Amino acid sequence: MVFTPVRPGRVVLAVLRGSHPGTTTGLFDRCRALLCGPLLRVLACAALAMLTTHALAATVRPSGPEIRAASAIVNDDLNEQVVYERSPDRPQPIASITKLMLAMVVLDAKLDPLERITIMEADKSLVRFSTSRLPVGTIATREDLLLLALMASENRAALALARSYPGGAVAAIAAMNAKAQALGLNQTRFSDPAGLDSGNVSTARDLAQVVHAALRYQTIRDDTTQHQFDLHTARGVIRFGNTDGLLKRREWNIDLTKTGYINEAGRCLVLHARIAGRPTTIVLLGAQGHYTALADAVRVRQWLESPHGRVSSAQ
Numbered sequence: 001m002v003f004t005p006v007r008p009g010r011v012v013l014a015v016l017r018g019s020h021p022g023t024t025t026g027l028f029d030r031c032r033a034l035l036c037g038p039l040l041r042v043l044a045c046a047a048l049a050m051l052t053t054h055a056l057a058a059t060v061r062p063s064g065p066e067i068r069a070a071s072a073i074v075n076d077d078l079n080e081q082v083v084y085e086r087s088p089d090r091p092q093p094i095a096s097i098t099k100l101m102l103a104m105v106v107l108d109a110k111l112d113p114l115e116r117i118t119i120m121e122a123d124k125s126l127v128r129f130s131t132s133r134l135p136v137g138t139i140a141t142r143e144d145l146l147l148l149a150l151m152a153s154e155n156r157a158a159l160a161l162a163r164s165y166p167g168g169a170v171a172a173i174a175a176m177n178a179k180a181q182a183l184g185l186n187q188t189r190f191s192d193p194a195g196l197d198s199g200n201v202s203t204a205r206d207l208a209q210v211v212h213a214a215l216r217y218q219t220i221r222d223d224t225t226q227h228q229f230d231l232h233t234a235r236g237v238i239r240f241g242n243t244d245g246l247l248k249r250r251e252w253n254i255d256l257t258k259t260g261y262i263n264e265a266g267r268c269l270v271l272h273a274r275i276a277g278r279p280t281t282i283v284l285l286g287a288q289g290h291y292t293a294l295a296d297a298v299r300v301r302q303w304l305e306s307p308h309g310r311v312s313s314a315q
Contacts, residue, residue, distance in 0.1 A: 064084040064086075064303065065084065065296075065299045065300045065302070065303035065304075066299060067086070067284065067287075067296040067299055067300065068287055068288065068289070068292050068295075068296055069086070069266075069284040069285055069286055069287040069292070069293060069296050070086075070087065070090075070092070070266065070285060070286030070287070071086060071087040071088060071090050071092060071203070071204045071283075071284075071285040071286055072084070072085065072086045072087075072088070072204055072282075072283060072284050072285065072296070072300075073085045073086075073088040073204040073205055073207075073208050073281075073282075073283045074280065074281070074282050074283075074300055074304070075208050075280065075281040076278055076279075076280060077212075077272075077278070077279040077280060077281055078278045078279055083304070083309070084300070084303075085204070085205075086204075087204070088203060088204040088205040089187065089203050089204075089205055090203060090204075091187045091201045091202065091203050092201060092202075092203070092265065092285055092286055093198040093199075093200060093201055093262060093264045093265035094195065094200055094201060094202045094207065094260060094265060094268055094285065095195045095196075095200070095260030095261050095262045095265040095268050096153045096155075096194065096195040096258065096259065096260035096261065096268075097195065097202070097207060097210070097258050097259075097260040097268050097270055098158075098176075098190060098192070098193065098194060098195030098200045098260070099149050099150055099153065099158050099193075099194065099195060099258065099260075100150075100210055100211070100214045100220065100224075100258050100270070101176045101179060101180065101190065101210060102149065102158055102161060102162065102172065102176060102193045102194070103146055103149065103150055103214070103217070103219075103220050103223070104179060104213065104214060104217060104220070105165070105172060105175040105176050105179055106142075106146060106161055106165065106172075107146075107217055107219060107220070108175075108179070109165065109166060109175075111142060111164075111165075111166075112142065113141065113142050113143035113146075114141050114142070114143065115141065115142050115164075116139050116140070116141055117139070117140060117141070117142055117145060117160050117161075117164050118137065118138070118139050118160075119134050119135065119136055119137065119138040119139075119140075119156050119157075119160055120136060120160070120163070121136055122159075122163060123136070123156045123159040123160045123163060124136070124156065124159075125155055125156075125159065125194070125196050130155045130196055132154060132155055132156040133152075133154070133238055133240065134148070134154055134156045134157060134238075135235065137234075138231075138233050138234075138235075139233070139234070140157075140231060140233075142161065142164070143219075144229075144231060145157040145158075145160055145161050146161060146219070146223060147223045147226065147229055148229065148231070148240055149161060149194075150220060150223040150224045150258065151223055151224060151226050151228075151229060151240065151241075151242050151243070152229070152240040152241065152242065152243060153243050153258075153259060153260070154240070155194045155195075155196060158193055158194035158195075159193060159194055161193070162193035162194075169192075169193060172193050173190055173191070173192065173193055176190045176193065177189060177190050180206075183209055183210070183213055184209070185202065185206040185209060185210070186206075187201070187202060187203045187206055188201070188202040188203070188206045188207075188210075189201060189202075195260055195262070196262060198262060198264035198265065204283040204284075204285055205283075207270050207283045207285075208270075208281050208283050210270070211256060211270050211271075211272050211281050211283070212272075212281065214256060215255065215256055215272055220256065221255055221256050224242075224244075224256050224257050224258055225242075225247060225254055225255065225256065225257060226242065227241065227242050227247055227248070228240060228241045228242065243259040244257045244258075244259050244269070244271070244294070245291075245294055246271070246294055246297060246298075251301075252273060252301075253273055253274040253275075254271055254272070254273045255272045255273060255274070255279075256271065256272045257269070257270065257271040257272075257273075258270050258271075259293070265285070265286065266285070266286040266287050266288050266293075267284075267286075267287040267288070267289065267290070267291075267292050267293035268284065268285050268286070268287070268293060269282070269283075269284045269287075269293040269294065269296075269297055270282070270283045270284075271297065273301075275301050275304045275305065276304050276305045276309065280304065282297055282300055284296050284297060284300075
C-alpha cells in the first residue's frame with residue numbers, strides 16, 4: 001500500500017489507491033453497499049423516529065392545568081371521578097376552610113337561628129391577632145353570625161358561634177372532629193373553630209368530601225355564595241362582602257365556596273361549581289400570593305373547558 005503525505009481530505013483516496021489490482025474498486029463497492037444498505041436504513045429509521053416524536057409532542061394532551069397550589073384535587077361529580085390531583089393526600093393547615101365544618105355542626109345542633117348573641121372579649125382570638133370588623137359589644141342573631149363566618153370569613157363571628165354552642169367552644173370542636181370521623185376523614189383534625197390555629201389540618205381529598213357534605217345544607221350554599229350583607233348595629237350599618245372574588249364573574253356558576261388564609265396554610269380555596277355543564281369540585285391548598293388561589297381556579301376552569309380537559313374521565 002502506498003501512503004504519501006497528502007492533505008487530510010485526501011487520506012481516504014490514498015488508502016483506496018492500493019498496490020493490488022482491484023483494491024480501489026473493491027473498497028468503493030463495499031462503501032457504496034454500506035451506504036445503500038444497513039447504514040441507510042439506520043439513518044432512515046432515526047429520521048422517522050425524530051419526525052414521530054415531534055408529531056406526538058404537537059398533539060399530546062397536557063397532564064393538567066398549570067396551577068401554583070401546593071396541593072389540589074378536581075373532581076367530576078357527575079361520574080364521581082378525579083380528573084386532576086396534586087399531592088391530594090398531604091395533610092396541611094386549612095385556615096378558614098374550617099368554618100364549613102363549624103357551620104355543619106352548628107346547623108346539626110338545630111339551635112335557634114334568631115337567638116341574639118353578643119360579641120365578647122372572649123371572642124377575640126387567643127391564637128393570633130386577627131382582624132375583625134365586629135367590635136366587642138356587637139349584638140347579632142345566630143343566623144347572621146353564621147352568614148358572616150361563611151361569607152366574610154369573620155373570625156369573631158365563628159368564635160361566638162362556638163362559644164354559644166351547647167357545652168361551649170370545647171364541645172363545638174369535639175363535634176367538628178366527631179363529624180370528620182363520621183365522614184371518614186381520617187387525615188382531618190380541628191384544634192379551633194375558626195381556622196386560626198395551624199393545628200387545623202386536612203388534605204385536598206378530605207376537603208372534597210367536606211364540600212360534598214356541606215352541599216347538603218341549603219343554608220351553607222346560600223351563605224357562602226351571598227355577595228354582601230349589611231349588619232345593622234347600635235353603632236350603625238356595617239357592610240360585609242364575600243371573600244371569593246370569583247362570584248363577581250358572570251362565567252362562574254358557583255353553588256358553594258370558601259376561602260382561607262393564615263401564613264402556615266397559604267391561600268386556600270374550595271368550591272363547587274358547574275363547569276362545562278358538569279358539577280365539579282375544586283380544592284386548592286397552599287397557594288402563595290394574594291390572588292393565586294383564585295387565579296388557579298380560573299386556570300382549572302379553562303383547562304376543563306378546553307379539548308384537553310377531563311382527560312381522566314374520558315379514558
